[in-house]
Amino acid sequence: MNFLRQSWIVAAKDLRAELRTKEALNASLSFALVILLLFSFAFDPTAEQTREISGGLLWIVFAFAGALILNRSFARELVNDCLDALVASPLSGAALFFGKCLANVVLLLAIELVCLPVFGVFYNVRWTRQFWPLLLVLALGTWALTVVGTMFSALTVNLRLRELMLPTLVYPLLIPALIAAIQLTTALVGGQPLAGDLLNWLKMLIGFDIIFTALALALVDTVLVG
């Protein structure tokens, strides 16, 4: 209980700071929209083609936009040595990490929910036919992206090449989660119900989330404290 309360305090702090400055949010959202636009020039797809590539297109946009948010997650605490203060506070490292994950998930989901209607309009796709299953897949995929990304944000926070290292390390690790999310999203945007083969992908996504959340929570104290 205490753990969740502590995590929530960190998440609320991060969200408040972000909503007041909006620096990562604005950058990430406009970046996402630019990539969405670029894809339509790059492929100029017909409605049929768009349905086939929708999952891949959306998740590449989300993964790129996510990297911008995740990069900032721990780096913003470097100013005035805030990170040292957080580590020295009575919070456990796991609670600090979990709180940051929660805040990042909320921010990323917000960006995704803005991108989806834009995608629907630009590409002329009716994406709402399986709205709730799609939302579930978005949440699970975003959690995978966030938990691995936040962990590496903590890991690379003191590095010179932080902005470069994070995506190069995180994307290969995320391949299973991205494949699952892409398969599911393509099917759901196409109007297929969440059943049959798709359930296997859902299980894989959930499994990925559980394994990497557990691993990250187990290792984060070592990363932050040393």
Place this chain on the structure above:
Amino acid sequence: MRQKILYGLCLAAVLLLGRNLAVMLLELPDEAAQGAIYRIIFFHVPAAWTAFVGFFAALVASVIYLAGKNLRYDALAVAVTEVGLAFATVNLVTGMIWGRIIWGIWWTWDPRLTSMLVCWLLYAGYLMLRRAVEEPTQRAKVAAVFSIFAFADVPIVWFSIKWWRTQHPQPVVWGGGSMDPAMWRMLFLNWVPLLLLFGVLAALRMRQEQAQREMDALRRQAHAL
């Protein structure tokens, strides 16, 4: 003394490799369907096994490092990862050469190939990550955590790509036939020199890494004075 053991192991590896090559080329017949090129399997498959031995050793060394913070294990982890990555490269390249001749294509998104490629990317990322961190204990910590994450990812990558592929048309893979016992024996026999070579290279690399750290420490000391 250690030096002599290493030389001895190296010599044993070379002799065994020479003997195996002679048997492969002179005694074993060409494979019925594939002709002469099948011999590449004697390096291709054991190289993959050796690479995974290396990655597993890196996982163990990383966990031991995080538990005890002894930099020896960090040196061990980087040594086995680097040599393991070299063997993974051998595996990928020999596989591509074989594929070009038997399938007519250099690459296909088959689960085995793709997983190995992802694995290769992950551990190449590990080496890149190490170069980005200057402070030795921080580098060791960051690298050890990444190594654990990478190893946990490999089985999931394997399953995900396998499922991904079963939903797409597949090229003909592996032919499912059984192999002659003499060829099986050679496969394992040739693993022995590759493992010996792996051990020697990893030991050398580990010593180099430790020497490097000592030199860095001395340089810092000189700066301080």
